[in-house]
Amino acid sequence: MPSPIPVTRLLPKDFYLSLDIGICSSPLSKHSHGSTLQVPAQRLHGATTTRLWSSVIHWKELRSEQPVGAGGFGSVYSAEYLGQTVALKKVKKCTKNKLASRQSFWAELNAAHLRHRNIVRVIAATTCVPEGFGDDSSIGTVLMEFVGRKNLEQIIYGCPEPLEPDRWLRYSVDIVHGLRFLHSHRVAHLDIKPANILVSDEDVCKIADFGCSLKLERGCEVSSISPHLSHIGGTYTHRAPELLRGEGVSLKADIFSFGITLWQMMTREPPYTGERQHVLYAVVAQDLRPSVHSHPVFGSELGGRCEALLSRCWSADDSQRPTAQELLPLMEQLTLSDMSQ
Known part of the structure; x- marks a missing residue:
């Protein structure tokens, strides 16, 4: 075939x-x-x-x-x-x-x-x-x-034990390490979300499920979505607004999805409530993002620094989002600051 x-x-x-x-x-x-x-x-x-x-x-x-x-x-x-x-x-x-x-x-x-x-x-x-x-x-x-039967979504929503900052920070660094490597090879995953992050018995995160991915041409920062590429979908709660508008694909779309995933790890709540079409419209037209004001986790010094980073990751303007290469040392600095407290 x-x-x-x-x-x-x-x-x-x-x-x-x-x-x-x-x-x-x-x-x-x-x-x-x-x-x-x-x-x-x-x-x-x-x-x-x-x-x-x-x-x-x-x-x-x-x-x-x-x-x-x-x-x-x-x-x-x-x-x-x-x-x-x-x-x-x-x-x-x-x-x-x-x-x-x-x-x-x-x-x-x-x-x-x-x-x-x-x-x-x-x-x-x-x-x-x-x-x-x-x-x-x-x-x-x-x-x-075979990584195991456990994914990040199950850990966030299904495990009774607390998901402490040192753990979700370590998971975040794992995910960004994987994204940096993928992006260095011009592969956009386009469906980063907790269910697609497998967690091994050694508590290491591995990015899985490349069924929505796209290989960008070398030297091309944004790839237009061909009408013949109907597999590009992803999960609407984690999709970057430019993809929801049907615009070009860039590696920065994965950074947006990572931001939503990081918020989920911090709060252990679903990013949005309400009907799908309402959420889609609000993300694109009204810059709807998961709430950071109603969660005590963002009241700490670490939470405040994460809030600033999240606002960059899920910026409506993809040029304002950090690359995975730029994001990795920022996440590692957060991990070091948490260890020193």
Whole structure:
């Protein structure tokens, strides 16, 4: 099945030039019999990596699928694969918008060639599912590292124990580390929210679910939204106002979403109440943002500094938002100031 998104939007130029486009397994590989794609050596945190990820899944090595969760375009399972526990995501056909579901699958591969502590790692991906291993509702499968069954939304709203500042600050730094790395590779996630931040047993946050992501052209700060890219959606409570207006995509859209997520960690409340259409209109036309005046957490010195940072992150003018590169030392300074108190 050919990709509805050009491979040039999925992979860096030094990668896709040597690839053939095929109709089975993946748009990245012409052959499906156990071939692998080798990511070019990259400098990551001072070390060179030549990690492999596979363009096929060895289905006979897959064991014991157990449901973990489901979203708009797919379902996630835990499974055993080649002796290790993995997460298996089946991207389903959307009967109302088949193009969007196909594009969501290919968008999942925008970060497949990247390796970072705060990003969920892709192990393998394929569109070729043998008989007996799937059903007609699935258009593709992605195997990823299994982080666990816990996400940030569950921690914010479902855990009885307090979410102390040292913890949400540490989570925030993890998320910004992941965003800085993604943005350095021109990948806009476009659906940053607590439910898409997985938390490992070691209490490390990892950004997951790239089904709404977009790879920006190098040297291009803002990418116009093509009418053919119908998978770009995201969650309305976290979407930047320029995206709600249908304007261009920039990496700064993720900074807006991070600001809403940080507020949720601090207050442990939903960002908005009321009907969806009212919220959409108010965010765009009236600069509606989550309230900082009715929460005691913002009355402290740390809360006051976070309030100032939030106002920058969710500014209606994306040029006033910090980049992830600029945001990271600001979050780290907040963490140090909290430790010194």
